Amino acid sequence: MHRYRTHNCDALRMADSGEIARLSGWIHRKRDHGNLLFVDLRDHFGITQCVVDASSPVFPELESLRLESVICVTGKIVRRSEETMNANLPTGEVELVIAEIELLSPAEQLPLQVNSDQDYGEETRLRYRFLDLRRERLHRNIKLRSDVVSSIRQRMTDQGFKEFQTPILTSTSPEGARDFLVPSRLHPGNFYALPQAPQQFKQLIMVAGFDRYFQIAPCFRDEDARADRSPGEFYQLDIEMSFVTQEDVFNAIEPVLHGIFEEFGGGKNVTPLPFPRIPFAESMLKYGNDKPDLRNPIVMNKVTEVWQGTDFKIFASAIEKGSVVRAIPAPGAAEMPRSFFDKLNEWAREEGAGGLGYIIFEDGKAKGPIAKFLDSERIAMLQDTTGVCDGDAVFFACGQENDIASFSGLARDRIGLELGLIDEGQFNFCWVVDYPMYERDDRTGKIEFSHNPFSMPQGGLDALEKENPLEIKAYQYDIVCNGVELSSGAIRNHLPEIMYKAFDIAGYPQSEVDTRFSGMINALKYGAPPHGGSAPGIDRIVMLLADEPNIREVTMFPMTQQAQDLLMNAPAVVDETHLEELHIKVVMPPAKDN
Secondary structure (H helix, E strand, C coil): CCCCCCCCCCCCCHHHCCCEEEEEEEEEEEEECCCEEEEEEECCCCEEEEEEECCCCCHHHHHHCCCCCEEEEEEEEEECCHHHCCCCCCCCCEEEEEEEEEEEECCCCCCCCCCCCCCCCHHHHHHCHHHHCCCHHHHHHHHHHHHHHHHHHHHHHHCCCEECCCCCCECCCCCCCECCEEECCCCCCCEEECCCCCHHHHHHHHHCCCCEEEEEEEEEEECCCECCECCEEEEEEEEEEECCCHHHHHHHHHHHHHHHHHHHCCCCEECCCCCCEEEHHHHHHHHCCCCCCCCCCCCCEECHHHHCCCCCHHHHHHHHCCCEEEEEEECCHHHCCHHHHHHHHHHHHHCCCCCCEEEEEECCEEECCCHHHCCHHHHHHHHHHHCCCCCCEEEEEEECHHHHHHHHHHHHHHHHHHCCCCCCCEECEEEEECCECEEECCCCCCEEECCCCCECECCHHHHHHHCCHHHCEECEEEEEECCEEEEEEEEECCCHHHHHHHHHHCCCCHHHHHHHCHHHHHHHCCCCCCEEEECCEHHHHHHHHCCCCCHHHHCCCCCCCCCCECCCCECCCCCHHHHHHCCCCCCCCCCCCC
């Protein structure tokens, strides 16, 4: 018999009755029924109920052990009585009658209960992450993550992609976030940067002639945590392909994501291939953002003309100053009580807006506080534009174009949620395409890249030389699922003259391009194929599949919101000897006044 186990804790079945088995695992639960002590024994695979009689010589030892102690038990497998069978457990028809027990590792008093879903707070959970990871939900999520990554690798390999690893110690790149810097001992005063993404390397792999590359790539960004973003590091499915158009990239990625979400999505419907393509400008108009949740059927419209010149001065005066009005349909909302509308108005004020005007369509009439300002012709125009009919309502948001899109998008999400319109049984994908190549920084007024700086502008060099930079579109795209951006990507700029001009418009002279991106620009001068790719986030994919609201719940060892690793005590102070080796002096920021 094996030293520790003959079976895993999810393996025993009725057919094993009468056999002698040995199991090892953690004491998950104990139930003392007086003359009988029941123990649920747990390992990575599952749970088996074990039992010992009070007359057994092993009873006192087992009774004294704390939960989460690790034990090895040997005994006979017996059929449970009908009334004690547990249909919720794969092993629920049998139990192990303990004849021998060996304590492998005792547990001290637990700082959190493994057999409970109680929330112990971020600090406790992350400080004792090894215990937190034993809990069923989190353990299941991490196993799911492993299975998803394995399936992705197989699917990519089946499409002819080759997996290559790119450097971790590299140089800085304008990816839009702060770099993590690593001082060089051999080159005093110089620093490596951890890669925000393997962007330049994967393009160089294409220049080197490898055609189809992928990698489950670690990426490092010194940015604040969010629910869908880990501070410090994350992983992405990094993809690059040669001699491809934008549609070729889509056709390679879509089957992988569709297959993953069908395989691990728990039976939810997945958008059929091909995924919809939505231009950026259309997405901003209809959904208020560039990551639309298409489970929500609400589509917004501009209705500025409906309100222009009316006696509703709040809108009419704002329109004269350049504002626009957006309509947010609310299907079926006419049946909602007045409190529904009041609650949404209060929410809008909390978001910094003046409120949400609304009109209700009921019994063939337009009703509500601002309906009186529209004549029958304008009401008909409103209904024709928005598609609302009897039984519906429509909300309105007014403001400057750039400001109102974001708020109206939030309102769309909120109204869809309040009305129960979100179809939770769906994974709805889309591509957002035709991103602007450049944008103007509101603070400095300078033109800068709006997306990936290495993207190919639509129209090539001719567009860069002749068109208004703010009107140039790029071959850039995002893939979105249920309102979550999974990936950004682009067809790359593979011609040095276009790269020089594109960076010049963004304020980078040729000399700076040659210095900062020397590897890339030099490679492009020696024959580079047209190429493109994308990089769906592993963490976000698993977060959606696990139906978790926070990326921390699908990450093995995440940091806190303040980017601290409480388990390993990082970041930490470094001793002076180490700093001297690296030729670094620490200068602390001045203390803040209380």
